[in-house]
Amino acid sequence: MLQRFTSLFPIWAIVLSGIALLYPGIFLPYKDAIPFLLGLVMFGMGMTLALEDFLLVFKRPKAVVIGTVLQYALMPLIGFVIARTLSLSPELTAGVVLLGCCPGGTASNVICYLAKGDVALSIVLTSVSTLISFIMTPLLTWLYIGQMIDVDMHGMLVSILQIVIVPVALGIGINTVFASRIDTVRHSFPAISVLTIVFIIAIIMALNRETVISAGILIVVAVILHNLLGLASGYGLSRLMGLNEMEARTIGIEVGMQNSGLSVALAIKHFTAVAALPGALFSIWHNISGSFVASYWAERNISE
Structure with missing residues (x-):
């Protein structure tokens, strides 16, 4: 039942987004709760990990290094180019670039499994990119848009430590120490994460109701291009590098699927509600595109 609920994430996101656009007053009072809600999602991610999961870094360093480098090299650049090409406003440009500077999203692990990818590698890549995000995300955001809009690198670093690193580390610690005692509840965390992310998306839609109506098509195009170019370039360059x-x-999948919830929380805190819109839309779209990509790859045999 919970697995079925989780698999229908895009549907719940679209339904709640529609409700938020029609009745924004339902969700507006909860805008200040976004960082806490994302912290809950990150804690849930940590609860699915253990310290031994990171041993793959030492067993297959080439794949881990290539995946992590491509994550932070491609998505910020692609986002910046798309935003400039489409002449997005400074606020939307900041949101698209910030989204590209965030680590891989946790949904990528499920999509990877469905696409007959390497799930262990996916988990490690998501974890490694998340753990170094407190340095990479503020730094890259400043490098790309620091001349266009004020970027509080120190404040962003502190926010990521509070919203991501501490909850993930706490989850890993609890899962490592009390693994056998929490087996009965661990399976519920993906469903809790989906419910939380859907609620965050609805809050952002409520906050950006007028922007969605006026600039909807343009920002949707930007989000779709960002995701698809990330998926294609991450795959293609990995093959060219001998993987x-x-x-x-x-x-x-790791490159194309971002931690859009983190970009939403950071945008709300350090930029504007408008800057959070790309992340909210990306949360919906990358799960839809990821499902199609997984279905396509799952029907094709793995070859070296």
Whole structure:
């Protein structure tokens, strides 16, 4: 039942987004709760990990290094180019670039499994990119848009430590120490994460009702291009660098699927509600595109 609920994430996101656009007053009072809600999602991610999961870094360093480098090299650049090409406003440009500077999203692990990718590699890539995000995300955001809009690097670093690193580390610690005692509740965390992210998306839609109506098509195009170019370039470059089909699929998914919830929380805190819109839309779209990509790859045999 919970797995079925989780798999229908895009549907719930679209339904609640529609409600938020029609009745924004329902969700507006909760705008200040976004960082806490994302922290809950990150804690849930940590509860699915253990310290031994990171051993793959030492066993297969090439794939981990390539995946992590492509994550932070491609998505910020792609986001910046798209935003400039489409002449997005400074606020929307900040949101698209910030989204690209965030680590991989936790939904990528599920999509990777469905696409017959390397799930262990996917988990490690998501974890590694998340753990170094407190340095990479503020730094890259400043490098790309620091001349266009004020970027509080120190404040962003502190926010990521509070919203991401501490909850993830706490979750890993609890899962490592009390693994056998929490087996009965661990399976519920993906459903809780989906419910929380859907609620965050609805809050952002309520906050940006007028922007969605006036600039909807343009920002939707930007989000779709950002995701698809990330998926394609992550896969293609991985193959060119000598990785096998399974590893390339995994890295393509990791690169193309961002932690959009983090970009939403950071945008709200350090920029504007408008800057949070790309992340909210990305949360819906990348799960839809990821499902199609997984279905396509799942029907094709893995070859070296």
